[in-house]
Amino acid sequence: MRRINTEILVIGGGATGAGVLRDLAMRGFKTLLVEKNDLSHGTTGRYHGLLHSGGRYAVNDPQAARECIEENRILRRIMPHCIEDTGGFFVITPWDDLAYAPRFVEGCRQAGIPVEEVPISEMLRQEPLLNPRISQCFRVPDGSADSFLGTDANTESASQHGAQVLTYHQVRRLLVDKETAPPGEPRHVVGAICYDRVHDEEIAIDADLVVNASGAWAGLIAGTVGIKVHIIPGKGTMLAMNHRILNTVVNRCKMPSDGDILVPIHTVTVIGTTDVKVADPDHFPIEPWEVHLCLEEGDKLVPGFKDMRMLRAWAGVRPLYQETEVADTRDVTRAFVLLDHAVRDGVDGLVTITSGKWTTYRKMAEVTADLVCRKLGVQLPCRTHLEVLPGADGHGSLPGGYYYLGGRLAHIEKRAAYGDLICECELATRQDVERAILSGQTWSLDDIRRDVRLGMGPCQGGFCTFRAVGLIHELAAQGKTTMLASLQAEPQALVEQTDLALRDFLQERWKGLLPVLWGQQLRQERLDELIYQSVLNVDHLPGPSTGRLSPELYAPSSTPVPRAQDQTPISSTPRSTGFAGRPDLDLLVIGGGLAGLFAAWQAAAVGQRVKLVTKGWGADYWSAGTIDVLGYYPLDASESILDPSAALRRLIAEHPGHPYAIVGMERISAALGAMQDISQQLGYPLHGSLESNWLLPSALGAARPTCLAPQTMIAGDLRQSGEMLLVGFRRFPDFYPSLAAGNLSLQGIPARGVSLDLPALDGRRFVTARVLAEMCASPTFIGAIAAALRPFLDGAARVGFPAVLGFENAVQVQARLQETLGVPVFEIPTLPPSIPGMRLHRLLLRIIREAGGRVYEGMQALHAEHDGVRILQVFTEAAARQKAHRARNFLLATGGLLGGGLYSDYTGKVTETVFGLPLQDTPERTAWFESAFLAPQGHPVYRLGLSTDERLRPVAGSGNPVFANLFAAGASLGGCDPVRERSLEGLALATAYHAARSVLEFD
């Protein structure tokens, strides 16, 4: 076993441990910190974000209140860049006791906390969203603080003073001088045995003294040498909203309770917390009632809060120390506790520092280091309150001052680095991410997240996960980082480890999303699923699905979700007040995705008067731009379907309620044929047939089964032989050729990658798919690509590019490149926006207009009017009024949960948004999701949708159509999961074709 020697061993890489490490290192001790995960992985990284003024404890815990205000002042001085000076309000809402206010003010005065009453008009001027029924408001010096940055700054400072940090080193047991001493005989702790989780080995650390700063785990560590330290893990759950609704910390002015603080931190606002005693600090659930409670309580502070978009939920455990057990953890002091086990338990060489707050971490470290000095017989003064922590001149803060929200943006604007963004939500640049990868301290994407806030914004890693793994792989392949190399047994497993890092991070993000997936966030998550499953096919990449550092979910919740209310439509459908008259349209199509466009064209082509209204552009803009008909059946099949026709027949026989079964084979085939005809006619042919799926490479190098593919893609079919050369462009962040080639090679398909450095791209602010596609209109640019590529061809049998080879002229660009390079060329779809999807969209728009149909974008259908039998008119939002659209028939193609055609709220209620149509049985909210993001069988909620009759008219429970002239197509239909089936476009075309025929045949 490897042995390390140090003077002081600090256990725990949270705020307390990092503070102790710094203090001891500054006093001159040789100090080593071990942390079982990443720094700040424990409670420190899961706290609420509040730099306490002490106001919260002013009435019930005066000692904690005094500690907070004293430290608040010091931290503002030594680490301003980790703190945002938001200020804090304590407010009396109509639900709070007015008599608390004078006690609060008196408590603050006693503890030395500056407090002043703020007129309500002034409060509302500063925070207009606060409840106007608030009757009193007091200002205190609260703030918000970035604990990740704080820990890093402390360990960085400690390192500058010679300290060492070992992350992913778990203390398995403390070492004592007399392992077999009888109880009661004095013993001495002399170090610890640690497990190195990255390299899978045990090491022994010898130390003169051990500081146990392991927070809620302190009792477990002490227990390894028989010492009883009673820590109550007090779980608190918090929710982050997707934006800052406030710029000031707002507390309810009452005894501390659940869900009574809103903290603005970075780009979000966080509400919390609950406080529940749990048995195990590592395994606990986030209960639905906690989420609901936070929403309901938040609504009291900010009316409308519970309907706002929540981004994520998380929970941490307070290390609450108690000599004897208590029933309610809020009764336990928040003041900190320092235990000298020589005095308390007769075991020398060990001290435990625990409880307290993030706000008091420095003081906790100071008293601990003082005790260490006394125990080792030296007198060395503390200096941590005098010296500013490193990083204060970083780009996130005002020079020498507090962090401010605009800091990152200002930095990016100054450097004109918009094109370098890897995480657009959190403004993390390529340089930021690369720095984190190269730091030597990161072992997973989640570690990078803690360093640069990667994936912490609204899309929760939807785009940046792919980009960050691309960068990791690039740097690892160049030997610049050992981040992945250390996790693998064999060097050739680099690609597999990259895939694992990707899957792990997707799962880690999923963990915190699960409790808050409804409304817009559920829509966002479905988009992420579309990207990672349908476009990138991550679940069919080679390599292991879990590893040693893979994340664990929260424990399953043990309580039900509060019941959903009855299904009532968001938009009312009032009965007609006597409208009569001839409709101006034969068909009004609602929704501008593939289904809506295709149906509109079908009707317009035979002379119907057709209008299409759509809020947005549909899933074509996000998907691969191929026509996927059926890729996997059953859903959890590991092998892709090669003959979709045979698989469809089986699916139709086994699932008579599936939309494909309603449409039938004949019309599925006719729909695809019609689509092929127009694509051919307009010079962008879609090749393929129902008898055979193509197997095309995804941008990660997985094999994507698809039925019809544009001419620009088919030379990439993986069943053809010959080495592939995959080509990326430097500064284009959405394609990593070496990683895709690596995955293909792992699957036995010879491939290599090259990234071109083109002068034409220098000086461009952005190098996006759209920019590249527009540049491809220029023959000079195509010539430059070919010239730069020629030296790398070296026997390659075909060349693959990201799907950016132009808009209208893609086939010509492909032909030109083929001619110049002398080998077949193909495109590979990558992250949205999808250029091939946009081509299909434009093509359909053109043909509808040519046939006399009209398409209106940016028009959201709100509700309809009917006479009980037929829909009469649909209303859309217009500038100053609602505009009525009258038609003989209506076709709903609003795209389900992804498109916004279905909307869910936090109670588990799901609604069809235009007509309030009945949905197939909605599962209980607890049954909406599987525990794994990539669960092969998909998530039950996504099968939810409309039931229809054989003409695709939505039906009620009776099985009868709700309206005689209302039809539906595309992803609004239930009984299928188009993303998992890889049937998104096939279903859209087939159901649109059938619905349009139904309209025409029975009209």
Ligand SMILES: Cc1cc2nc3c(=O)[nH]c(=O)nc-3n(C[C@H](O)[C@H](O)[C@H](O)COP(=O)(O)OP(=O)(O)OC[C@H]3O[C@@H](n4cnc5c(N)ncnc54)[C@H](O)[C@@H]3O)c2cc1C
């Ligand atoms: C829900 C909640 C909200 C809070 N909000 C606030 C707030 O707004 N403001 C505030 O000031 N305070 C707040 N706190 C309190 C504050 O977060 C904690 O007091 C503080 O973060 C504790 O830091 P720590 O370093 O002692 O513990 P931790 O951060 O938990 O660090 C202990 C570390 O020890 C590691 N460890 C455990 N076992 C081992 C082992 N065997 N080997 C190696 N390492 C090990 C853990 O992984 C962990 O990283 C909140 C706490 C909770 C739970």
